Amino acid sequence: MNEQIADYEGYMDPTAGERSSKLNMVDIFLAQQSRLRRIAAGMGLGASDVEDVLQDVSIKALKGPANSQSKEQSTRWLIRVTVNRCLREHRRRRTFKRHAGEILKMRRQGDAASGPTAEKAVQAEELEIVRENLQKLDETLLPPLVLRYFCQLKSNEIAAILDLPASTVRGRLRDARLILAKRLQKRGLEPQ
Amino acid sequence: MKESCDNFAELLVDYADGCLPAEQSARVTDHLTECDHCRTLLESLQKSLELAQVIWQDNLSKTPETIRIPAPARTTQRSWLRYVAAAVLIVSAILIATNMLEKPAKHQPTFAEIEQKITDAGNAAKLLAAADFLGGYANAETIAKQQYRRIVETYPNTPAADKAKTQIE
Ligand SMILES: [Zn+2]
Numbered sequence: 001m002n003e004q005i006a007d008y009e010g011y012m013d014p015t016a017g018e019r020s021s022k023l024n025m026v027d028i029f030l031a032q033q034s035r036l037r038r039i040a041a042g043m044g045l046g047a048s049d050v051e052d053v054l055q056d057v058s059i060k061a062l063k064g065p066a067n068s069q070s071k072e073q074s075t076r077w078l079i080r081v082t083v084n085r086c087l088r089e090h091r092r093r094r095t096f097k098r099h100a101g102e103i104l105k106m107r108r109q110g111d112a113a114s115g116p117t118a119e120k121a122v123q124a125e126e127l128e129i130v131r132e133n134l135q136k137l138d139e140t141l142l143p144p145l146v147l148r149y150f151c152q153l154k155s156n157e158i159a160a161i162l163d164l165p166a167s168t169v170r171g172r173l174r175d176a177r178l179i180l181a182k183r184l185q186k187r188g189l190e191p192q
Numbered sequence: 193m194k195e196s197c198d199n200f201a202e203l204l205v206d207y208a209d210g211c212l213p214a215e216q217s218a219r220v221t222d223h224l225t226e227c228d229h230c231r232t233l234l235e236s237l238q239k240s241l242e243l244a245q246v247i248w249q250d251n252l253s254k255t256p257e258t259i260r261i262p263a264p265a266r267t268t269q270r271s272w273l274r275y276v277a278a279a280v281l282i283v284s285a286i287l288i289a290t291n292m293l294e295k296p297a298k299h300q301p302t303f304a305e306i307e308q309k310i311t312d313a314g315n316a317a318k319l320l321a322a323a324d325f326l327g328g329y330a331n332a333e334t335i336a337k338q339q340y341r342r343i344v345e346t347y348p349n350t351p352a353a354d355k356a357k358t359q360i361e
């Protein structure tokens with residue numbers, strides 16, 4: 001076993017020649033790691049699932065895409081792989097596990113200057129509504145929403161990543177935003 | 193009135209994001225001054241996004257900043273272990289099946305023979321996994337071919353050798 005590893009390591013030695021495209025993929029992965037982590041967190045995965053997903057994606061990066069591509073294409077490929085991998089977890093598990101109360105508690109601990117208790121109670125209820133609806137959001141809507149509003153990507157970039165027409169992405173973003181807004185609004189109108 | 197509000201709902205998202213062309217933006221602003229319904233919707237659009245960002249940020253804060261990237265060697269080792277496990281299962285299944293089908297067998301393999309076969313199959317599978325891995329690298333094809341040949345020569349009666357043959361032919 002060890003001699004195989006030695007062969008492999010010898011091959012991967014940058015001094016042995018030009019750096020391979022696989023190594024470049026790993027470099028791209030490292031450069032994009034915080035964004036990929038943001039995507040996984042935005043899709044509601046728990047800490048250990050985020051780590052599992054990123055580990056898997058790093059292995060995929062090591063193996064590389066089927067054909068060698070430009071840096072932009074490789075980056076898109078990595079993001080797409082991450083989104084798809086997150087969707088698999090999202091389908092399997094309960095996502096966005098931390099409830100509004102806990103989120104606010106953590107925020108209060110991190111932020112001494114907080115508002116009056118009554119305001120917090122309202123916020124907790126609204127936060128919980130949004131959390132539940134993010135959890136329930138259709139899987140065609142969640143990735144564009146996260147990429148646009150948590151990763152600050154433009155809709156045409158998202159379209160290229162998800163391999164969809166830009167108009168479809170814009171439509172999905174609108175749908176997702178309106179669903180979250182209307183459900184928040186609806187609950188606000190319901191008698192307590 | 194209702195219908196026009198429905199039309200505005202779509203525009204409101206872009207309006208909230210500040211990415212409507214000036215002309216349309218002015219139209220929405222005009223409508224908002226006289227429509228409570230759309231004003232409330234706009235507020236909800238803004239609020240729900242802010243709350244979503246709180247949730248995302250909270251979830252992000254729980255995740256580790258960096259992950260351990262499996263070293264190439266570790267990845268290889270892992271896939272070897274998978275191949276070994278698979279090979280052991282396959283070989284055991286074949287041996288059990290042949291034992292069951294041929295009850296009055298001419299030659300019952302001894303435990304030592306079974307063990308040797310499993311070890312050979314495992315070793316061959318490890319080499320095969322390594323060769324496949326190397327084969328994925330441009331310029332490493334020659335090394336990969338050497339490995340395939342070694343598998344065929346050293347462990348001729350293994351499933352991995354059969355696969356290796358297809359790679360050199
Ligand atoms: Zn209106």
